[in-house]
Amino acid sequence: MQTERQKEIIEAALVLINDKGIQGFTIKNLANKIGITEPAIYRHFTNKIQILISILEYFKTSTKDILKKELNNNDTSIEKIGHLFTNHFIRFSTTPSLVSVIFSEEVFRSEPILIEKITEVIERNDNILIKIICDGQANGEIRNDIEAKYLSIVIMGSLRLFVKKWQFAGNSFNLRAEGEKLIESIKLIIEK
Amino acid sequence: MQTERQKEIIEAALVLINDKGIQGFTIKNLANKIGITEPAIYRHFTNKIQILISILEYFKTSTKDILKKELNNNDTSIEKIGHLFTNHFIRFSTTPSLVSVIFSEEVFRSEPILIEKITEVIERNDNILIKIICDGQANGEIRNDIEAKYLSIVIMGSLRLFVKKWQFAGNSFNLRAEGEKLIESIKLIIEK
Amino acid sequence: MQTERQKEIIEAALVLINDKGIQGFTIKNLANKIGITEPAIYRHFTNKIQILISILEYFKTSTKDILKKELNNNDTSIEKIGHLFTNHFIRFSTTPSLVSVIFSEEVFRSEPILIEKITEVIERNDNILIKIICDGQANGEIRNDIEAKYLSIVIMGSLRLFVKKWQFAGNSFNLRAEGEKLIESIKLIIEK
Amino acid sequence: MQTERQKEIIEAALVLINDKGIQGFTIKNLANKIGITEPAIYRHFTNKIQILISILEYFKTSTKDILKKELNNNDTSIEKIGHLFTNHFIRFSTTPSLVSVIFSEEVFRSEPILIEKITEVIERNDNILIKIICDGQANGEIRNDIEAKYLSIVIMGSLRLFVKKWQFAGNSFNLRAEGEKLIESIKLIIEK
């Protein structure tokens, strides 16, 4: 459970990281953004690392929801992967600052505990995607001349780079609309 | 154009960024790594940003060589893209610290001049890759049911993620050997 | 004169000072130890200094009792000094945290009002001890080749150092039992 | 070996601790006292604890000189102890700030490494004093109805309290002159 202030701090942190990168994520900037003093932050988080951990936790939960929803419905595997993209696009369009977190492992290199946490998130997501692909290969939807592991790299790599480009372009194009074409391309690529 | 010391500084900076991320790239760490004092660094670079610029310059040149070589030989487009991967793998295996630079745009977020520089590098490379793909589509080697632009995202996204995973795994597997399978997968994906 | 909570706070403060020294005596630590919040402390004491003053007051009263009892009974002077030691040993064994207060004037260096207060306590005790010694010298019990003032330093200095060593040893030996030998030594030293 | 600046810092730290206690010993106060900025301190000591360690080291060396000198000359044991007092008095008169260090173990309670260090200093000095006393008892100079261990407490306790009183009185009396009488008293007390 998180208090209102904690949520506010996490969101401000997200925006800060998105706008100025890790270097811009300081307690002072954070406090200024929210309109309180620096020590006040420490009423809500014991230290800076805890804020980053909460961000990852936040991301982990929201990603899990997306992934699990796909795993357990009756769509075809191809459709599932399409939804995977769509859901990510929706999520990032709504909260562009999330992009910085998930695609910038760099942010979390400073502390072993953070590295551990993000590795865990990434691995879990990879496994779910690979499971979807394997299912698709098993029932003849997805091509099986390429190992699921490599297909997952192609899929996630494309998704990541596409979103990264959107971020680099200052969110200047419509992620979802433009993304549709990427989804179609991915589908053509993986189908049997 | 560069003195021995300057090269030494750039290489140490690369290693530092690779090992500990941006946060670990301080003038103090840099000086310690080389075995000189901090002010000595300023004999060779006017400031920290210039070091980062030189790193990008260094990367730009070495990438240009790889790309240009491919563009102007007589291989098929598919082969060119295969070589593109292979050459990157060789380069990263030789100098693993380069990975952090090219795939962690985060590092260069602090200064407008750096953002400009890296955007330039990325765009130039993109254009060259798209050119190769277009050629391949024109002469019937590469599938043309997917726009070159999207194919380039799939290709570069896969390459980036694969190398990133290698970095995250602490360079623990053989990038080139494992990478062969990725190259084969990419070839299967893009061929007509 | 003191509420239950006030006593509780004073005792917790004593333990804190004893365990971690002055640096460990913070309002936060104090509140944690008692299990209330920091502002709650201020319901019972107007500020931190008042807590220290209360500690001194507390110590002053309990010391006065010991000393006065000795002054006004019919024991010989030597016996009185023996009891002085014994009573201190009992008191410190019961409440080890008191040691830090009385022998660490350091704690009270921060504020003039505290310095004044502790000086007063020390002087008063000194005077009572000197009175006992003088009486003993007058009636031939105690050697008079040494001025009472210096004998008092020898006596109090020995007592203080002995207790300090006990504290430094983490209260690991039996203060009272071991202390018996010190009392015997002091008696041998001062008797005529 | 210590640089001039390091010595200057140690001496300023000593004065600071003496004047205002531990609480007054801050990097800021230290820097102000010397007339440099706070970061400059860190050129000379890696951190605050290192300064305290150096103070102890400094004290340890100067005490060792005093003690060793006594141990290895041809004076009687009683004379040795007399010199011990005199030398301490001279040392403290010259550098009054030293008093705070050696008699305020409190200062060093904050860090385990400091506790260890000061315990070591104290124990070593104790052992040397006990050795002197035992020698004196063996050759019939010093009374042997009291164990050396307790005599050492009486001697060191007296010395400490006397010096402490001098400090508390704001160094207002002549330590050495007044101290002569204490030395005489101690001699009377311990001689056979």
Added chain:
DNA sequence: GATGAATGAGAGTTCATTCAT
């Protein structure tokens, strides 16, 4: 070419204390 010494700015964090509830 390099060093020792220093600096202004700012980092994360803790302190005693206040105030509305």
Added chain:
DNA sequence: GATGAATGAACTCTCATTCAT
């Protein structure tokens, strides 16, 4: 009586950078 939230001041320490030598 107590709490949650906040604050100004101060803390230790690190940063990139400068300058005289």
